[in-house]
């Protein structure tokens with residue numbers, strides 16, 4: 511099977527094609543969309559999620575909604591609570607491995623929470639959680655705002671990047687965030703600072719919580735030459751594409767680096783696992799911390815490969831590799 515794939519274009523696309531035909535799933539659900547009272551929002555049943563993740567695997571959401579504004583987000587949480595359904599928050603799906611059996615409950619996508627406000631004098635930028643990070647990087651550079659150049663190759667949303675403390679080329683979200691507006695499942699809102707978020711390497715206090723980041727403000731440096739910033743952004747972009755496998759679906763780095771001395775990719779490479787394959791999932795030749803979907807991978811193939819890598823690395827180095835990718839849903843039979 512040939513794939514025409516570019517994770518950065520996926521993250522930048524405004525629209526997604528949603529089919530209500532589900533590939534076989536273990537989740538029994540209703541078949542009619544539900545209109546959220548007092549909003550323009552439809553909650554759709556049995557929506558395939560594979561095309562909404564950068565791995566391109568996984569089964570359907572029992573229910574799916576993509577709200578555009580706060581009132582719709584609040585109504586979505588309310589609806590899930592009324593029906594006693596679990597909620598999963600979905601950004602660009604670029605750091606997720608979703609089970610082939612799909613996800614029970616309601617998946618709330620942030621991809622329609624889009625708006626950006628650039629204050630060229632103060633250098634403050636306020637963006638919606640669904641804004642793609644690469645677009646923010648290019649737009650800031652074009653406006654002479656310095657700070658986000660490192661983010662150009664990360665195919666996530668602003669919201670997902672805040673939760674993950676995404677970073678590259680020596681920069682990360684924690685360095686530029688002023689505050690994030692979050693919505694709690696009970697409908698209340700909070701404004702959180704980087705201190706509240708207790709940022710560390712690729713982690714934040716928001717992980718494991720269902721607090722939805724709606725928008726965020728960043729402090730960038732204003733008045734810098736746009737041509738110079740665009741050149742630097744492009745340099746990061748080109749470096750990315752030449753050193754990492756962007757031609758096939760993946761989630762970027764699968765494992766966190768266990769410590770400063772031991773990079774996960776190096777450990778996996780030294781264990782002789784480059785090119786190792788289970789089903790349609792393969793350890794990338796170009797970068798051993800990437801698992802690629804070679805065209806026909808199931809989520810269970812990727813899950814088993816993750817487990818195999820952990821076992822091999824532990825056996826050889828007595829180090830435990832912890833997944834950076836968020837593994838969601840039921841993998842018991844994998």
Ligand SMILES: Cc1cc2nc3c(=O)[nH]c(=O)nc-3n(C[C@H](O)[C@H](O)[C@H](O)COP(=O)(O)OP(=O)(O)OC[C@H]3O[C@@H](n4cnc5c(N)ncnc54)[C@H](O)[C@@H]3O)c2cc1C
Pocket residue numbers: 517564598599600601602603604605606620639663664665666667668669670671672673674675676677678712716721722723724755756760761762763836
């Ligand atoms: C080719 C490739 C290269 C990558 N390179 C890098 C890199 O250099 N550096 C790096 O750090 N990462 C990298 N990644 C991983 C990924 O892009 C980042 O982790 C990104 O920040 C995830 O954002 P997302 O919107 O896709 O989040 P998702 O994958 O959709 O979700 C990630 C987590 O955040 C939660 N979440 C998402 N949005 C919200 C929200 N608005 N509010 C609350 N919770 C939310 C989800 O529930 C989930 O727990 C790469 C991925 C790929 C595919």
